[in-house]
Amino acid sequence: MGKVVLVTGVARHLGGRFVRRVQRDPDVERVVGVDAVAPEHHLGGADFVQADIRQSAIGRVLAETRADTVVHLDVTGTPLGSGSRTSVKETNVIGTMQLLGACQKSPTVRRLVVKSSTNVYGSAPRDPAVCTETTAPKSLPSGGFAKDAVEVEGYVRGFARRRPDVSVTVLRFANILGPAADTPLASYFALPVLPTVFGYDPRLQFVHEDDVIEVLRVCAHEPRRGTLNSGTFNIAGDGVLLLSQCSRRLGRPTVPLLLPAVTWAGSLVRTLGMTDFSPEQIRLLTHGRVVDTTQMRETLGFTPTYSTAGAFADFARGRDAGLLPPEALAGAVDRIAELSLRGSGHLPTQSAN
Amino acid sequence: MADAKVIPFDDDRSRGNRRRTKAESAPAGEVQPLPLRGAAASEDDREDDREEDPVTPPAAPGPQTAAGDDGDGDGAGDGGLERRVAAGLSFLRRRLTGDYEVDDFGYDAELTDQVLMSLLRPVYEKYFRVEVKGVENIPAEGGALIVANHSGTLPLDGLMMQVAVHDHHPADRHLRLLAADLVFVLPVVNELARKLGHTLACAEDAERLLAQGELVGVMPEGFKGIGKPFGERYKLQRFGRGGFVSTALRQRAPIVPCSIVGAEEIYPMIGNSKTLARLLGFPYFPLTPTFPWLGPLGAVPLPTKWTIQFGEPIPTDGYAPEAAEDPVLMFNLTDQVREQIQHTLYKLLVQRRSVFF
Numbered sequence: 001m002g003k004v005v006l007v008t009g010v011a012r013h014l015g016g017r018f019v020r021r022v023q024r025d026p027d028v029e030r031v032v033g034v035d036a037v038a039p040e041h042h043l044g045g046a047d048f049v050q051a052d053i054r055q056s057a058i059g060r061v062l063a064e065t066r067a068d069t070v071v072h073l074d075v076t077g078t079p080l081g082s083g084s085r086t087s088v089k090e091t092n093v094i095g096t097m098q099l100l101g102a103c104q105k106s107p108t109v110r111r112l113v114v115k116s117s118t119n120v121y122g123s124a125p126r127d128p129a130v131c132t133e134t135t136a137p138k139s140l141p142s143g144g145f146a147k148d149a150v151e152v153e154g155y156v157r158g159f160a161r162r163r164p165d166v167s168v169t170v171l172r173f174a175n176i177l178g179p180a181a182d183t184p185l186a187s188y189f190a191l192p193v194l195p196t197v198f199g200y201d202p203r204l205q206f207v208h209e210d211d212v213i214e215v216l217r218v219c220a221h222e223p224r225r226g227t228l229n230s231g232t233f234n235i236a237g238d239g240v241l242l243l244s245q246c247s248r249r250l251g252r253p254t255v256p257l258l259l260p261a262v263t264w265a266g267s268l269v270r271t272l273g274m275t276d277f278s279p280e281q282i283r284l285l286t287h288g289r290v291v292d293t294t295q296m297r298e299t300l301g302f303t304p305t306y307s308t309a310g311a312f313a314d315f316a317r318g319r320d321a322g323l324l325p326p327e328a329l330a331g332a333v334d335r336i337a338e339l340s341l342r343g344s345g346h347l348p349t350q351s352a353n
Numbered sequence: 354m355a356d357a358k359v360i361p362f363d364d365d366r367s368r369g370n371r372r373r374t375k376a377e378s379a380p381a382g383e384v385q386p387l388p389l390r391g392a393a394a395s396e397d398d399r400e401d402d403r404e405e406d407p408v409t410p411p412a413a414p415g416p417q418t419a420a421g422d423d424g425d426g427d428g429a430g431d432g433g434l435e436r437r438v439a440a441g442l443s444f445l446r447r448r449l450t451g452d453y454e455v456d457d458f459g460y461d462a463e464l465t466d467q468v469l470m471s472l473l474r475p476v477y478e479k480y481f482r483v484e485v486k487g488v489e490n491i492p493a494e495g496g497a498l499i500v501a502n503h504s505g506t507l508p509l510d511g512l513m514m515q516v517a518v519h520d521h522h523p524a525d526r527h528l529r530l531l532a533a534d535l536v537f538v539l540p541v542v543n544e545l546a547r548k549l550g551h552t553l554a555c556a557e558d559a560e561r562l563l564a565q566g567e568l569v570g571v572m573p574e575g576f577k578g579i580g581k582p583f584g585e586r587y588k589l590q591r592f593g594r595g596g597f598v599s600t601a602l603r604q605r606a607p608i609v610p611c612s613i614v615g616a617e618e619i620y621p622m623i624g625n626s627k628t629l630a631r632l633l634g635f636p637y638f639p640l641t642p643t644f645p646w647l648g649p650l651g652a653v654p655l656p657t658k659w660t661i662q663f664g665e666p667i668p669t670d671g672y673a674p675e676a677a678e679d680p681v682l683m684f685n686l687t688d689q690v691r692e693q694i695q696h697t698l699y700k701l702l703v704q705r706r707s708v709f710f
Contacts, residue, residue, distance in 0.1 A: 125537035128557035129458045135557070199540025201547070203459045240457050248451030259540065287537075290457050326450035333446040340438050 004030045004108075005220060006067035008053055008099065009074030010043060011035035013182055014212065018073065020044035021213050022220060032065045034058065036091070037080065053095035059102035062109070069111040069220050070103055072096065075152050077117075077145035077184055077278075085144075092148035093155075100159040103166070113169045113219045114156050118205075118234060118291050119146035120172060123283040129203075132292040133172075133232050144278040153232075167230040169219040174236035174291060177311050178209030179318035184281055186315070192323060194247050195265070198256035202243050202288025205236040208306035208314060215302050227301030234291040237308040243285060246312060251322030251329075259286065458558070459547035462527070469549055470519055476509075477516040480656055481615060485517045487663040490609055493524040496563035497666065498601045499570045500690050501611035502589055502698065503578035506620035506639045508532070509654065510613045514570055515549065517661050529562050530570040531555075535636070556600050563604035570611075571597050573687075580637035582625070586617035587702060589695050595687035602677040602686075607666040610690050612697035615659030618708050620644065657708050660701050664693055 005022055009015040010033030023031045023044055031046040033039070038050055049065075051057045053074060062070070074095055079088045096114075103109045121127065122137040131137075141147045153170055160168040175185045188194070215235055223229040247254045257265070266282050296302050306314065444467055447453050455461045477483050491497060501514055511530050518528040531554035537543040552558045554571065562569045572578065577590040601608050624640035643651035667690065676682050 125543065126534045126553065128555050128561075129552045130558070130561055132557075197540070199542075199544055201459070201544045203455070203457070203547070240455055240459065242455055242459065242461075245451040245453070245455070248449060288459075326452075329449045330446050333442055333449065337439060337442045340442070341435065 003028050003069055004032065004065055004067045005069045005071060006032045006034060006062060006065060007046075007071045007073060008034050008095075009072075009076065010046075010048065011037050011039040011080055012073070012076065013041070013180055014176070014209065015039075015073045016041045016043060017209070018071065018213050018216055019046045022071075022217055025217065025221070027221070030065070032061070032067060034061060035074070053099050054090055056098060056102075058098050059105060062102045062106050066108045067106070068108050069113070070099070070109055071113045071115075071216060071220055072099055073115045073216075075115050075117075075149060077119075077148075078182070088145075089148055092145070093151050096152045096155050100155055104159060104163055109163075109166055111167045111169075111220065112156075112159070113171065113216060114152065115216075116153055116170050116172045116232075117145070117149045118172045118174050118236065118289060119280060119284075120149045120153060121289055121291065122146060123202075123280070123287045123289045125287050127287075127289075130290050130292050131234070133234055133295055141280055144280045146280045169230050170232040171215060171219065172232065172234045172291070173212060174205040174207045174234070174289075174308075176209060176212055177206045177315040179314060181209060181315065184278070185284075188281070188285075189246065189250060189252070189315070190319065192252065194243075194252050194254045195262065196243060196247070196254045196256050197259050197262050197282070197286045200259075200286045200288075202285055203240045203290050204243060204246065204284075204288055204308070205240055205290055206308045206311040206315070207236050207304060208311035211235070211237070211304040211306055211311075214305075215296075215300070218300065218302050224301055228299050231295075231299065233296045233300050234293050235296055235302075235304075236291050236293050237304050237306050237311050238293075239308045240290055241308050241312055243288070248324075249312065249326060250316050250319065251325040253322070253324055262286075455548075456550075458529070458550065458552045458562070460527075460529070460550035461548040462550075464548055465527070465550060466519075469545070470516060473512055473516050474520070477513055477520075480654075481513060481619075481659040483513055483517060483615075483659040483661055485521045485661050485663075487665075488517070488521045489523075490663040490666055491518065491522055491526065491568065492607060492609075492666065493522075493526070494566065496566050496604055496606040497568050497609055498559075498563065498597060498606050499528065499568065499609045499611050499663070500597060500694070501570065501572050501613055502587075502694055503572035503574040504581070504586065504613070505616035505654075506579060506622050506641070507654075508536075508572075508579060509619065510616035511551075511570065511572060512549075513616070513659060514611065514613065514661060518568065518570075526568045528570045529567045531559055531572075533575060556596055559597070559600045560604055563600065563606045569606075573597050576636040580622070580625070580639070583617075583621040583623055587614075587698050589691055589698070592687050592691050595683045598683050598686045598690070599677040601669050602672055602683075605670040607668050607670075608686075608690055609666045610664040610693045610697070612662045612664065612694050612701060613659065614662075614698060614701040614705060615657045615708075618657045619654035621655070655709075658705075658710055660705070662697050662701060664697055667693075 005028055007015055007019050010019050015033065015035070016039055019031050019033050020043065022028055023046055033043050033046050033048045034051050034053065036050070036052040039048065049061050051061050075092050076088065079085070103112060119141060120137070121131045121135060122139050122141045124137070124139045126138045128135060141150060156168060156170055176183055177186060212235070219229045244254070262282055266279065270278070453461065453463050491499065501510070504510060515528045515530060518526055527550060530551040532546055532551045534553060536546050536551065537553055552562070559569055559571070573592040574590045575593060581590060598608070620639060620641045622639045622641055626638040626640055630636065630638035641651065645651060672682070
């Protein structure tokens with residue numbers, strides 16, 4: 001029996017990639033992509049239905065396509081094109097409610113996969129150093145995408161209670177990076193000089209786009225033997241990078257600013273509408289966040305191919321060199337090493353004289 | 354990149370407890386050449402290569418090499434210098450290009466070993482002249498929980514305990530301290546604490562570290578111990594709710610009691626300005642005979658003589674798994690640890706000749 005997979009948010013880079021990938025799976029008969037706007041990239045022959053998930057039309061799409069697997073990727077922090085924060089929030093929250101309502105009525109849906117984010121843990125100095133799936137955040141995210149994600153997860157839990165026959169997977173992704181990532185963090189790392197918060201060196205975790213696509217595939221199919229793919233999972237690459245390490249590996253100098261100045265500048269930039277440097281982003285870049293991925297490995301049976309450092313290296317390769325390229329710095333140090341070796345080579349003669 | 358700079362030891366001594374922040378921000382110009390004759394020539398050669406290069410591996414303290422030079426002659430001394438310069442430069446290279454590893458807690462083993470420990474070591478060896486006893490009581494492998502008394506207004510005792518384990522334990526174990534949440538709120542302090550391998554004093558972090566087989570240090574008295582008035586010195590305060598015992602029981606890690614003598618007198622706290630403390634958001638604001646009256650100079654700790662004694666480990670693997678939920682057992686074990694530390698404190702105090710010698 002062939003599967004019908006319905007994917008939301010396909011106009012985005014990640015959604016498009018997932019649609020193209022999941023079509024190639026042998027047991028998938030049909031893939032239906034849904035988004036409010038037509039995607040600029042091709043979907044590899046998948047059907048595209050232009051529907052806004054904030055409207056009840058999504059229910060009709062679900063009924064007509066008789067989808068049995070729903071992959072909800074339209075939970076994002078940034079607007080597509082020139083949208084406002086309000087529309088993003090509506091898509092995240094109202095869109096999820098509509099989609100879940102449609103799923104609840106649909107007799108065919110067997111599996112639901114929802115993209116969430118480790119943003120739900122917030123970022124506070126009083127949090128444990130490593131968050132597990134059961135860690136309750138000390139300070140709930142007050143707004144922005146993090147709050148959306150918390151609310152989305154709340155609705156998904158409600159849906160899972162009402163439809164116990166549907167296998168529900170919530171994937172909490174760490175910051176997604178890849179050669180073509182378009183996340184707020186990626187645009188932060190694209191700045192020529194990175195503003196940082198003075199006196200804080202946050203621990204960051206990344207997950208590579210390829211691994212995101214792969215783990216979504218794992219969850220969209222029947223679980224492999226000995227694994228369980230319903231529930232909530234943290235998805236992140238191995239290891240941790242400090243922001244200072246990131247900036248040095250990218251070769252971009254940092255400008256440490258005092259926390260009040262950063263908060264103020266962030267709100268100024270936001271008001272002017274230049275970039276979406278949200279408060280939660282500042283909190284992440286102040287206190288950092290690390291999640292535990294034991295459940296991902298042991299229960300879900302998924303091992304990411306890229307570590308945090310690997311994902312970051314792949315991301316850095318796709319960017320132009322910064323003002324202080326690490327290769328140049330390493331070369332300079334090597335030159336000093338040569339000089340000092342020559343210098344110390346003179347020493348014995350001198351002391352003999 | 355300031356963390357790659359190494360400040361010579363003798364400079365730190367005068368700076369006392371301010372050494373960490375000051376030393377980090379001190380200009381590289383202050384760095385003096387190594388105490389090796391003839392090094393000046395190579396120093397001149399390197400003038401043009403900015404000031405970052407007098408970085409030498411800090412693990413090799415000056416006096417030792419100087420002593421070695423007299424016997425071995427120049428050749429050996431040069432080889433040592435060369436090797437150290439090479440090691441220092443490769444360290445600098447790794448730091449500048451971000452090519453080093455930190456663990457999930459942000460512990461930067463390389464930075465701690467090469468830089469931060471050598472900044473603390475002079476304070477440990479020369480200023481407080483710490484004497485370590487019973488280091489063999491710390492297991493050579495596997496998780497263990499070191500429980501110590503806490504005193505001294507500023508948590509220097511924790512740092513000295515970390516140096517003691519780092520420098521004296523034969524198995525090169527690293528102590529991972531559990532610190533108050535205030536540490537992780539303060540800028541600079543939180544960054545250094547994370548890099549030194551400290552983490553928040555909560556059951557989750559402690560259990561995770563013990564499960565990884567790390568040596569975890571905790572001071573259950575917390576602010577009650579560190580911020581107690583001078584008159585109550587060496588009187589152990591309440592040991593929290595005994596959370597450390599249930600953590601150790603759950604991970605079946607032995608508890609090593611540790612008594613620290615000498616830290617109580619570094620800042621004799623004769624008063625506590627509650628208004629200022631509330632204003633600044635600190636749990637207490639110490640008034641000592643010198644602080645804040647003499648300004649930053651008053652913040653220099655008194656050069657007391659310290660003794661750190663690690664006691665016999667208390668095994669926890671003999672208890673049933675549900676023992677961690679048993680409050681009676683937990684209180685009993687907590688009392689046992691507390692008593693042992695208190696008794697050792699009294700014993701060490703009797704043996705002590707004077708506060709300063």
